[in-house]
Amino acid sequence: MSSNKNALIRYKTLDKCLKNKYRKYTLEDLIDACSEALFEYEGKESYVSKRTVQLDLQNMRSEKFGYEAPIEVFDRKYYRYSDSDYSIHNISVNESDLKAMNNAVQILKQFKDFSMFKEMNGVIQKLEDSIHSTGQKSIIHLDKNEQLKGLEHIDVLYESILNKKVLKILYKSFTARESSVFTVHPQLLKEYNNRWFLICLYKGSMYNLALDRMEKIEVEEKNEYIDKDLDGDEYFKDIVGVTVSETMKPRNVIFFVDASNTPYVKTKPLHKSQEIISETEEGAVFKICVQINYELERLLLGFGNSLIVHKPRNLRRRIEEKFRTGIMNYQNLIIPDEE
Template sequence: MSSNKNALIRYKTIDSCLRNRAKEYTLEDLIDVCSDALFEFEGKESFLSKRTIQLDIQNMRSEKLGYNAPIEVYDRKFYRYSDDTFSIKNIPVTEKDVQIINESIQLLKQFKDFSLFKQMSGVIQRLEDSVISGKNQKSIIHLDKNENLKGLEFIDVLYEAILKKKVLNVSYKSFKAREINQMQIHPQLLKEFNNRWFVICWHKTRIYNLALDRIEEIADDLAETYIDKKVDGDTYFNEVIGATVSERNRPTNVIFFVEKNNAPYVKTKPFHHSQEVLEENENGTLFKIKVQLNFELERMILGFGDLITVMQPRKLRMRIEQTLKNAVKNYRD
């Protein structure tokens, strides 16, 4: 459970205790009650120090969370609210809160027709109906999305399989294959890149990256035991651009030059988190990133056309050069 959720459970538990005039609560009592509440939610013991509960009380008293709780200590050891009617559950929603909710509603509405988020449509509608100032408000943020992409109908099935650790039988046909390939997969992670979705899965002896738009059919395989490879997205994709990861290839230094008028775009929107500036002059900027060489990297570089020049490694430079030469041939009579 996240630390934020833990804290919220403690705040609600403390609030319930301080509103109870039939019992007196010491700091030790609050620790015990909060520990029991966390055990009920998590199913495991949680060690809470005096310092933790003291900080919770301090936060509830302050404006930090918007509670301003009138917590007092009497007889030098018991805690209660000085106002019998107070509860953190009764804190009114401010105008700023309403504005934030409105903005969030408009953002969520952009996903309401997307398969994975369809179950949220009713929640979004109830939120919009409850927030009067949100009526007829247009969305200020627009996200790039395409609900008509082939394969999106499989997201729900794959999401549930990952969540419930289920093995799947998949009919898969890559763009290069002549026939459909039957695969037994252990789905680990869903990945979106450039408006295309992929499932990262374990198949036989290694991890595969399957594009959802090339999946033909999916069925549960209840006879097989799920293999959890504990794939962490941040770690797994740390050394690549896009969704293609190779277990054999190591990251390499990619050095490229961008002409001066377009260098600011690359500075403000780096190709990769490892990007750094090596040199700048009146003609442009020399950048370096450390990534695996893959298809997505090449497509990103080619998207800049003649505004970018790959300096190293030589293998990548030659591939980009040959691709550009082939492109020129397409425009010759």
């Protein structure tokens, strides 16, 4: 269990003890209560030191976490709140806090139509009621498309990852003639370019399956789940998009962007590794270090004639060939005369 979660459990336990009007708690009693609470959550012996509890009480008294708890010692050995109505869960908020919370609620409301957020509807309504929401329109608008095919699968996929369940998925890719069955160990859900993907373990290798190509999902209760303990930031750190190769090393991709588009690439880097190699009045030369995948090619092609790939050579040739094919398509296009 993380140290942050441990601390939250201790604070919650101490709060419960300090507001108890029917029992007196010494420091040793508080230590025992915290140790028992951690044992209950972790299922193993977990002794909390005297110094840890003393520091917790000090933090609760201070402004560090916004508690400013009125903790007092009476009869020289017992601990309690001097205000019998106080609890760390009853922290007051100022006008600035209310505005910030109201803005957060407006953003959360934009997700409530997604199936995976349906259970949030009641929570969002409670938040609106508790902070006296003004019902203002959302100032921040997030890009979303509730009509995307496959969103109905998010619930079962999310629950399977959370509860570590193996899945049997009937799947048909865009290039396949017939559907195939994949028995997978789901690890992560990833959204990219307004499409959702399941990152999963299949026959010892990592795969990404598009939700809009899934036809049927069943839980395989008999199969033992394999947890790869994936960290999304670490797993996707060397790529653009969702396609990760377990064997390919990231390479330096060097490309030129004309002057009119340079500001856009500067302010919205293609990848976090992006850096400027040189810049003139004509434009700038950039470098990113990534794996070469399909999504990267699509992104580079999207800039049209305003971007030129310098290196690596194989990538440059593929981009060049696609432009040649595109030119031929336009040259051979026959459009009926408009009436």
